[in-house]
Amino acid sequence: MEIVQIVGLGLIATILVLIVKEQKPMFAFLLTAFTGITIFLFLIGKITSVIHVLEDLALKANINLIFLKTILKIIGIAYIAEFGAQIVRDAGQESIASKIELSGKILIMVMAIPIVSVIIETVVKLLPA
Incomplete structure (x- = not known):
């Protein structure tokens, strides 16, 4: 029933x-960020x-x-970028949040290149010559 604790903390x-x-307002933002980090740390064992x-x-x-x-690194980048963007968005900085999300997407593309390369090589080997 960890979700009840997480939702309770969030509420x-x-x-x-x-x-x-x-x-x-600054204290409210810090409380929001602290709550998000606390929830994330609570979930590290599950992850x-x-x-x-x-x-x-x-x-x-x-x-x-x-x-x-x-x-797993790609998934981690996606979650961390989303988490960071949401915190920045909570502070009212939509432009910076968008840049964080864009950076996450670019890093995901870079990390995915080796996997995509292996998939393409495998498909090429399966095709008749």
């Missing part, structure tokens, strides 16, 4: 932010266990761990 933080926002399961499955399927690690 309490939201109420506090709404109360404090009028008097101290770690998912990664271990995926690594075990990759080993059993004889999949090169480099590909799995690259895919």
Whole structure:
């Protein structure tokens, strides 16, 4: 029932932010950022266990761990970029949030090049000459 704790924390933080926002907007932003980081840290154990399961499955399927690690890094970039953009958006900086999202997308493309290259090479080998 961790979701109940996460939602509870989120609701309490939201109420506090709404109360404090009028008097101290900077404190309200810090409370928002702290809440987001707390929720993320709460989930790190779950993320770690998912990664271990995926690594075990990759080993059993004889999949090169480099590909799995690259895919996990890509997923991590996506989540971190989204998390950062949302925090910046909460501070009212839509332009900076958009730049963070664009940077995340470009980094994902760069990281995906080796995987795409292997897929293309495999397809080319399967085609008749």
